[in-house]
Amino acid sequence: MSDDIPGILKDAESKMSKSIEVTKDEFTAIRTGRATAAMFQGIDVEYYGAPTPLNQLASLQFPEARTVIVTPYDKTATTAVETALRESDLGVNPTNNGDNLRVVLPALTEERRRDYIKLAKNKAEDGRVAIRGSRGNAKKAIEKLVKDKEIGEDEGTRAEKELEALTKKHIEQIDEALAAKETELATV
Incomplete structure (x- = not known):
């Protein structure tokens, strides 16, 4: 001071x-009716024993207003990313397609x-x-x-x-x- x-x-x-x-x-x-990258900023994924921000582990694509495609850079981290998304306060249930995760945000x-x-x-x-x-x-x-x-x-x-x-x-x-x-x- x-x-x-x-x-x-x-x-x-x-x-x-x-x-x-x-x-x-x-x-x-805080989520509104449309998916944004900011909604995923506070999500940490347990990656090799250390909490890692989601945006450092995966890319996010927004093909539709309420749909997000999460593609992990390291395929071995897919289940950890899926768990982190499921446990986040977004209220989502991601679908694992093998290569990526499809997240459909429910209508509010x-x-x-x-x-x-x-x-x-x-x-x-x-x-x-x-x-x-x-x-x-x-x-x-x-x-x-x-x-x-x-x-x-x-x-x-x-x-x-x-x-x-x-x-x-x-x-x-x-x-x-x-x-x-x-x-x-x-x-x-």
Whole structure:
């Protein structure tokens, strides 16, 4: 952390922005009606005793909106990839064709849409918590500067108000992204 107010605020803003990026990335992994590569990013496959990201072990092709062809680079990893897909939170049951796996994403039911919206809300809350954590760290740094008499109390109060405004702005951005994701999930 910096030991001046502009540095502290800049550092806090940078961390808050990263929290928003992470939250938006997690939103892209939540399934909508169409198959995307982002949905498969968080899937790890147990490969020779080590968890390995699916995209490093197989290629993904999307011949249709809800169909994915997963072709492992190493044919011996096919069963491990199949198991990882089956155990993922996508709710899919891949079909093994020998050379590749065919994954047909089921149509979203109303109940599944509600589950995904709930999941999106949890991811948004995780993002808000991360932003508030960044605010807390910055606030402690500002309070330490005031306590050590490096800045005056008025300057510390002003900095804390700026920090609150930054926090509010970033939390609003997460709320906007959540609202967009909820709308996307709710449309049939």
